Amino acid sequence: MLITGITGQDGGYLAERLLADGDEVVGTVRRADGALAAAGLGHLEGRVELLEADLLDGGSIRRAVVDAGAEEIYHLAAPTFVPDSWRDPTEVTTAVAVGTATVLAAAGELRGDVRVLVASSSEIFGDAGVSPQAEDAPKRPRSPYGVAKLAAHGLVGTLRAHHGRFLVSAITFNHESPRRPERFLPRKVTAGVAAIAAGREQTLTLGDQAAVRDWSHARDIVDGMVLALRHDEPGDYVLASGIPHTVGDLVDAAFAAAGVERIVTGPDGVPRDRVVVDPRFVRPPEQWPPVGDPSRAIETLGWRPQVTFDDLVAEMVAADLERLGVERA
Numbered sequence: 001m002l003i004t005g006i007t008g009q010d011g012g013y014l015a016e017r018l019l020a021d022g023d024e025v026v027g028t029v030r031r032a033d034g035a036l037a038a039a040g041l042g043h044l045e046g047r048v049e050l051l052e053a054d055l056l057d058g059g060s061i062r063r064a065v066v067d068a069g070a071e072e073i074y075h076l077a078a079p080t081f082v083p084d085s086w087r088d089p090t091e092v093t094t095a096v097a098v099g100t101a102t103v104l105a106a107a108g109e110l111r112g113d114v115r116v117l118v119a120s121s122s123e124i125f126g127d128a129g130v131s132p133q134a135e136d137a138p139k140r141p142r143s144p145y146g147v148a149k150l151a152a153h154g155l156v157g158t159l160r161a162h163h164g165r166f167l168v169s170a171i172t173f174n175h176e177s178p179r180r181p182e183r184f185l186p187r188k189v190t191a192g193v194a195a196i197a198a199g200r201e202q203t204l205t206l207g208d209q210a211a212v213r214d215w216s217h218a219r220d221i222v223d224g225m226v227l228a229l230r231h232d233e234p235g236d237y238v239l240a241s242g243i244p245h246t247v248g249d250l251v252d253a254a255f256a257a258a259g260v261e262r263i264v265t266g267p268d269g270v271p272r273d274r275v276v277v278d279p280r281f282v283r284p285p286e287q288w289p290p291v292g293d294p295s296r297a298i299e300t301l302g303w304r305p306q307v308t309f310d311d312l313v314a315e316m317v318a319a320d321l322e323r324l325g326v327e328r329a
Ligand SMILES: C[C@H]1O[C@H](OP(=O)(O)OP(=O)(O)OC[C@H]2O[C@@H](n3cnc4c(=O)[nH]c(N)nc43)[C@H](O)[C@@H]2O)[C@@H](O)[C@@H](O)C1=O
Pocket: 079, 080, 081, 082, 083, 120, 121, 122, 123, 172, 173, 174, 175, 183, 184, 185, 186, 188, 205, 206, 207, 208, 209, 211, 212, 213, 247, 281, 282, 283
């Protein structure tokens, strides 16, 4: 099995899952030297084969697909931080849309029966006009990232219909874990709350707390990907919990999990919120919150997310407390 982007959050969980199933795993990384250890995946050293490939270098992607010769390809490699896509729409379009076209074409040339899953995103829905969103909801992305992911999603459907190939688009909503980098909201919150619990920080600086997201555990999402790629028929699947939470809910859950008070009384006797809003982190609000309707995945694939929102936040907080050597009271 080939995983592009094996050192990303999802790539690591997927590799663990496939290895546990007894599969051979090949993964792409931009530079192989020390890549697994740097991603906190040192335990995979010697258990997976690494190939170097860069999404911005089509030749390297084509070579990796051909060299791996895998029956299943999970194309996960992509830039993932949405705000970055405003800074460089060319790069995100090349990496996500052209990168996906390259993987799909190379896989098709290699062998007709190869199965390919492409990681798409709830960002393809944007101003959908409905929420929650199922697979057939209108797709009106609001960011260059969403536009690029929609192109990739469209390529999967078009090539599947035209060539009858086994191609799957996994429309993943937000998914997190202790391995998530800290610039994404949930890890920023759990790391920040842990730092407050450790006495290293006094406050946590965020953007809009009213924003709504549909958060799942990354391990559940990659399990859904495997089910989708191993099903009898190819198709597109929304992978999401279906349960909306605000950023504020997540913040409160993290403080509760750490056993730290969010509101504290200052020396002047005035209550103070430890969460401070910085306009730099505020994004324009969504009219149609990205909340998924995972009915198709549940009914067709028998997929069931295992980890609840509270358990996800608690696991992330516990990992961040442990990293800082804080004993939970
Ligand atoms: C499905 C989709 O999921 C992810 O994209 P995202 O939703 O942009 O993820 P995030 O964790 O950066 O933001 C979540 C929400 O939280 C709000 N928010 C408030 N205050 C801060 C803040 O201080 N930092 C951040 N990062 N967000 C903040 C922010 O405005 C937004 O409403 C990626 O995996 C992406 O690749 C993907 O495909």
